[in-house]
Amino acid sequence: MQFFSGSAPPGRGAGGPGNNAHMHMLYIFNRAGVCLLYREWNRPLRTLDPQQDHKLMFGLLFSLRSFTAKIDPTTAEKGNLGVPLLPGQGCSFYSFKTNTYQLNFMETPSGIKLILLTHSRTGDQKESLKYIYNLYVEYVVKNPLYVPGTPIQCDLFTKNLDQYVRTLI
Amino acid sequence: MGREVAESCIDGVIIEMVSAYASSFYSSKPDLAARRIEAIGFQVGHQLSERYTMERPRFADHLEAIKFICKDFWSELFKKQIDNLKTNHRGTFVLQDNHFRWLTRISLDPAAVANNDATSESESGADMTSMLLYFPCGIIRGALNNLGISCAVSADMTNLPACSFVIRIKA
Numbered sequence: 001m002q003f004f005s006g007s008a009p010p011g012r013g014a015g016g017p018g019n020n021a022h023m024h025m026l027y028i029f030n031r032a033g034v035c036l037l038y039r040e041w042n043r044p045l046r047t048l049d050p051q052q053d054h055k056l057m058f059g060l061l062f063s064l065r066s067f068t069a070k071i072d073p074t075t076a077e078k079g080n081l082g083v084p085l086l087p088g089q090g091c092s093f094y095s096f097k098t099n100t101y102q103l104n105f106m107e108t109p110s111g112i113k114l115i116l117l118t119h120s121r122t123g124d125q126k127e128s129l130k131y132i133y134n135l136y137v138e139y140v141v142k143n144p145l146y147v148p149g150t151p152i153q154c155d156l157f158t159k160n161l162d163q164y165v166r167t168l169i
Numbered sequence: 170m171g172r173e174v175a176e177s178c179i180d181g182v183i184i185e186m187v188s189a190y191a192s193s194f195y196s197s198k199p200d201l202a203a204r205r206i207e208a209i210g211f212q213v214g215h216q217l218s219e220r221y222t223m224e225r226p227r228f229a230d231h232l233e234a235i236k237f238i239c240k241d242f243w244s245e246l247f248k249k250q251i252d253n254l255k256t257n258h259r260g261t262f263v264l265q266d267n268h269f270r271w272l273t274r275i276s277l278d279p280a281a282v283a284n285n286d287a288t289s290e291s292e293s294g295a296d297m298t299s300m301l302l303y304f305p306c307g308i309i310r311g312a313l314n315n316l317g318i319s320c321a322v323s324a325d326m327t328n329l330p331a332c333s334f335v336i337r338i339k340a
Contacts, residue, residue, distance in 0.1 A: 144274075144301060145294045145297055156275075
C-alpha cells in the first residue's frame with residue numbers, strides 16, 4: 001500500500017523511495033535586504049536561480065511580518081497597511097509549517113533576519129536561531145576584517161555554524 | 170580602582186582605532202600608520218606597567234622583567250599567561266601565545282589570501298592583521314621601557330590564533 005514510493009521529483013540526485021532526506025537551509029538577511037549568508041546542508045530540489053531565490057525569500061518575509069502584525073487580534077492600534085514595520089513593532093512571527101518543511105524565522109532589533117528551513121517534524125527552533133545569532137555576533141560582527149553589509153566570508157563562522165547544524169539534523 | 174567596562178567595548182575601540190589609522194589617516198603610508206599604532210601601544214604599555222608593578226620590588230635582571238610580562242602582565246591584560254618563552258640568553262626572547270585574545274575572531278578570507286592581487290585597493294586581511302598586531306608590540310615595548318629595558322618588539326603570525334612576539338633587547 002505504498003502510494004508515494006518511487007515518485008521522486010525530477011532532478012533529484014540519489015534519492016530513492018521512502019528517502020526521508022531532511023533539508024536544512026539557512027538564510028541571513030540584513031535590514032536592507034542584502035543576503036549576508038545562504039547555506040544549505042541538504043537541499044534535494046532547486047527551482048530558482050540564487051538571486052531570485054534570495055529576493056523572493058526576503059520579500060516573502062517582509063510581507064508576512066507586515067501581514068501578521070496587521071491582523072493581530074490582541075493589539076488595539078494598527079497603522080496603515082502599506083507602512084513598513086520597524087524591527088520591534090507588531091507581534092513577532094516565528095514559523096510556518098507545511099507538510100514537507102518548516103520555516104523558522106527570527107528578527108533581531110538591528111534588522112538582521114535569520115531564516116532556517118528544517119523538516120516539518122522539528123519542534124520550536126527559537127533556541128537554535130538564538131544560538132546561531134550568537135555565533136554571528138561572535139565571529140562576524142567582532143571580526144576586524146568584516147565590512148558590515150557585505151556577504152559573510154568568515155571561515156570561523158561557517159565552520160562553527162556547520163558544526164552546530166550537524167548536531168541539529 | 171573599581172570602574173568596569175564591557176570587553177566588547179574594548180575590542181571595538183581597538184578594532185576601530187587600527188582601521189582608522191590604517192585606512193583613513195595614513196592610507197597611503199602604511200609604515201607611518203604602523204608606527205603611530207605602535208606609539209599608541211607604547212603609551213598604553215607604559216601606563217599599564219606603572220599600575221601593575223605598584224607593590225613589587227625592582228626586578229633583578231632582564232629575565233625577571235620578561236617573566237613578569239609573561240605571567241602577571243599578560244594575565245591582567247588577556248586573562249591568560251604566555252604559553253611558551255624561549256631565549257637565546259643573548260638578549261632575544263620569543264613569547265608565544267597559542268590563543269591570542271584579539272586574534273580569536275579573525276578569519277582570513279580564503280579568496281583574498283589566494284588572490285595575491287597587487288592592484289586591489291582595499292587592504293588584504295593579512296595586512297590588517299599585522300597592523301592590529303603592532304598595538305600589542307607597542308604595549309610590550311612600553312611596559313619594558315618603563316621597567317628600564319629598552320628593546321625592539323616584533324610580532325609573527327604564521328598561524329592564527331597563535332602568535333609570537335620577538336623581543337630584542339638593545340645591549
